[in-house]
Amino acid sequence: MRKKANKRVIPFFGLSMGVTLTILSLVVLIPLASLVIFTAQMSWSDIVATITRDRVIASFEVSFLTSFIASAINAVMGVVLAWVLVRYDFPFKRLLDGMIELPFALPTAVAGIALTSLTANTGLIGSFFDKFGIQIAYTRVGITVALVFIGIPFVVRTVQPVLEKLDSTYEEAAGVLGASRIKIFWKIIFPEIRPAVFTGFGLAFGRCLGEYGSVVFIAGNKPYETEITPLIIMSELQEYDYSSATAIALVMLLAAFLILFGVNIIQARNTKILKGG
Amino acid sequence: MHEETKGSKLLKWFLIGISALFIFLMLVLPLITVIVEAFKSGIETYWEAVSDDYTIKAVLLTIEATLCAVLINTVFGLFASWAITKFHFKGKKLLTTLIDIPVTVSPIIAGLIFVLTYGRQSIIYPALQDMGIQVVFAVPGIVLATIFVTFPFISRELIPVLEAQGTDEEEAAALMGAGGFTIFRKITFPHIKWAFLYGIVLCAARAMGEFGAVSVLSGHLRGKTNTLPLHVEILFNEFKYVPAFAVSSILVMLAVIILIIRSVVEYRGKKAA
Numbered sequence: 328m329r330k331k332a333n334k335r336v337i338p339f340f341g342l343s344m345g346v347t348l349t350i351l352s353l354v355v356l357i358p359l360a361s362l363v364i365f366t367a368q369m370s371w372s373d374i375v376a377t378i379t380r381d382r383v384i385a386s387f388e389v390s391f392l393t394s395f396i397a398s399a400i401n402a403v404m405g406v407v408l409a410w411v412l413v414r415y416d417f418p419f420k421r422l423l424d425g426m427i428e429l430p431f432a433l434p435t436a437v438a439g440i441a442l443t444s445l446t447a448n449t450g451l452i453g454s455f456f457d458k459f460g461i462q463i464a465y466t467r468v469g470i471t472v473a474l475v476f477i478g479i480p481f482v483v484r485t486v487q488p489v490l491e492k493l494d495s496t497y498e499e500a501a502g503v504l505g506a507s508r509i510k511i512f513w514k515i516i517f518p519e520i521r522p523a524v525f526t527g528f529g530l531a532f533g534r535c536l537g538e539y540g541s542v543v544f545i546a547g548n549k550p551y552e553t554e555i556t557p558l559i560i561m562s563e564l565q566e567y568d569y570s571s572a573t574a575i576a577l578v579m580l581l582a583a584f585l586i587l588f589g590v591n592i593i594q595a596r597n598t599k600i601l602k603g604g
Numbered sequence: 605m606h607e608e609t610k611g612s613k614l615l616k617w618f619l620i621g622i623s624a625l626f627i628f629l630m631l632v633l634p635l636i637t638v639i640v641e642a643f644k645s646g647i648e649t650y651w652e653a654v655s656d657d658y659t660i661k662a663v664l665l666t667i668e669a670t671l672c673a674v675l676i677n678t679v680f681g682l683f684a685s686w687a688i689t690k691f692h693f694k695g696k697k698l699l700t701t702l703i704d705i706p707v708t709v710s711p712i713i714a715g716l717i718f719v720l721t722y723g724r725q726s727i728i729y730p731a732l733q734d735m736g737i738q739v740v741f742a743v744p745g746i747v748l749a750t751i752f753v754t755f756p757f758i759s760r761e762l763i764p765v766l767e768a769q770g771t772d773e774e775e776a777a778a779l780m781g782a783g784g785f786t787i788f789r790k791i792t793f794p795h796i797k798w799a800f801l802y803g804i805v806l807c808a809a810r811a812m813g814e815f816g817a818v819s820v821l822s823g824h825l826r827g828k829t830n831t832l833p834l835h836v837e838i839l840f841n842e843f844k845y846v847p848a849f850a851v852s853s854i855l856v857m858l859a860v861i862i863l864i865i866r867s868v869v870e871y872r873g874k875k876a877a
Contacts, residue, residue: 335691337774338784343687347699350680354751355705361721404626411623415616423624425867429631431806432859432866434813436833437852440840441634444641444849451633476630508615537710540815540833544840557712557816564716564820569725576713583708 366577369570377574385551386559387578393467393555394535397474402528405482406520412483413490427483430476435540442473443545465547470555473541477534482527485597489523492601522597529590533583638856641849653839653847654854661827662835663854665743666812669750669831673811674804676751681758681803686792688759689766690774700763706755714752715820718745741823746831749817754807761803762796769795798873805869809862813855 377383411417412424430438446453446463453463463469493516501511539557546553556579563572643650653659684703688696706714720726722739732739739745769792777787793800815833822829824838832855839848 336778337690337771338778338787339686340691343683344691344693346683347680347687350676351684351699351702354676354680354748354755355702358717358721358752359705361726362717364727365720365725404623407619408623408626411619415620417620421867423627425863426627426631428863428866429635429859432809432813432862433635434815434833434836434852434855434859436815436836437638437813437855437859438634440836440848440852441637444845445633445637451637452629476634479630508612533708537713537816539710539712539819544837557710560710560712560716561816561820564712564719569716569720569723572716573720576710576716579710580713583710587708 362573362576365569365573369574373570374574374577377571378578382550382554383556383559383575386554386556389467389470389552389554390536390556391582393470393474394532394538397471397535398478398528398532400471400475401478401482401531402524405479405527406486406524408483409486409490413487427480430479435477435538436544438476439473439541439544442476442541443469446472446545464545465549465553467553469545469547470542470553473545474535474538477538477541478531481531481534482524485523485527485530486520489520489597489601493519522593525593526590526597529586529593533586533590536579536582536586635856635860638849638852641845642853644849645846649846650850650853653850656847658826658830659832659835659851662830662832662851665746665830666832668743669747669814669818670808670811672747673750673754674807677754677758677807678804680755681762681800684759685762685766685796686788688763689769690771703756703759706752707757711753711814711816712820714817715749718748718752718817718821722748740821741825741829743829745821746818746829749821750811750814753814753817754810757807757810758800758803761799761806765796765799766792798869798876802866802869802873805862805865809859812858 408427412420443464444450446456446469448454448457448462448464450464456463461468463472497515498511501515506514537557539555539561542555543558546555546558548554548558556575560572560575560579563569563575642653684699687693688700709717719740721728722732722745723729724740737744739748773791774787777791782790812831813833814831815837818831819834819837822831822834824830824834826835826838830838832851836848836851836855839845839851
């Protein structure tokens with residue numbers, strides 16, 4: 328009794344827990360429970376039959392492949408951007424820093440139609456590549472471009488704080504001892520930022536897998552070719568085939584949770600580095 | 605490090621060049637495209653598209669959904685971050701994981717979850733019908749979906765700040781007899797002011813731009829269940845490119861304003877810390 332009183336000198340424990348759990352239940356838990364209930368009513372063989380349809384499997388391939396490539400591009404560019412923003416001074420640096428957040432602020436549908444009109448054969452970028460016979464819009468390349476746009480902030484924002492904390496004395500020592508810049512980067516800097524890069528990559532990958540708004544316009548949505556999994560779920564819903572939609576959604580949810588699980592493990596290590604452990 | 609050799613200077617400008625080019629191609633150019641395309645047929649056509657009845661109705665519905673999301677998530681964010689950072693209890697880790705679920709699922713799956721909860725195959729559907737409430741393909745569905753996708757945005761900004769601040773000051777104030785509300789207003793709130801404002805800005809930005817989840821629940825009834833991003837989609841799919849970009853330009857302007865507020869808030873927050 329005394330111990331409890333000691334612990335909770337600060338008021339409002341009951342009230343704040345009550346409000347928190349009520350809103351959480353109404354907004355998140357009850358809807359999630361209905362997904363579980365609905366899934367429980369479906370038969371295992373139906374689920375397997377749905378998710379192994381050729382068209383669905385093709386969409387998994389499109390979604391995972393384009394998301395992976397886009398996140399890998401963002402991992403590389405994210406490190407470059409974070410490095411430039413932390414280590415160098417140049418004009419308009421704060422503007423560049425602020426721009427990184429744009430994909431979070433700009434509605435995905437707007438990004439989608441803007442990128443589509445840029446990369447279509449008549450667009451500014453599209454017409455340039457068209458001369459070499461390269462199509463961007465309405466191909467998997469287009470999907471990847473949209474996903475790169477969506478994923479830009481993730482790696483930059485995870486790597487930036489680590490680079491800021493990084494002590495440069497080791498680099499200087501290595502430089503004095505005659506190590507090349509490439510060697511310094513791979514042997515001294517990269518091991519420190521590696522968890523942050525993977526965390527950012529994982530977060531971007533998860534986001535890309537579920538992305539819908541920016542991709543539907545640029546993808547062309549050709550079955551087997553450029554049809555992403557969220558779009559298949561969407562079309563099943565429009566045909567009121569809730570069982571198929573749920574079965575496919577379960578696969579994507581599983582993937583999302585696995586990615587999140589991996590990210591959490593890496594992040595725990597990252598926090599250690601940030602705190603200097 | 606500090607003595608800049610010729611090689612390191614070259615590398616510096618090379619990397620800055622790559623970064624600037626990447627940001628220009630991926631972020632600046634799309635923004636310019638929206639504005640250029642919007643004004644392609646002159647300012648009159650632009651104005652016509654922006655002041656169109658359906659556009660105005662879409663703007664109003666977007667504002668409604670955004671306000672609801674900000675309001676609910678603010679209440680939730682304040683209480684949840686207070687509970688999580690000021691007290692010890694079992695299951696805290698589970699609670700924070702559950703709060704984060706909405707941002708980890710695809711917007712389409714978020715929409716699907718609400719269709720399953722309130723749609724016609726749901727067990728509560730007959731009861732809802734008796735009360736005359738329609739959620740799916742109606743405004744309540746859009747509002748619910750918007751609240752869901754922005755759910756952790758405010759609590760997520762508040763929790764780290766409150767955690768860093770600890771509980772000593774509140775405990776001292778409580779022991780000296782200060783009331784709960786006074787403690788919050790005088791001690792806690794000054795610490796979280798900027799993070800709180802930032803959370804609201806993020807929440808509003810995402811709420812007004814939400815597309816996937818809202819798209820599932822909307823049914824795309826023009827003038828009734830159409831938000832701004834959905835209106836953009838309809839116009840674009842009807843090959844009405846100029847109006848589509850004109851409507852988009854409203855969202856672009858809002859996005860730029862949000863980015864400016866964001867950097868001001870971040871700058872002030874850093875100065876305060």
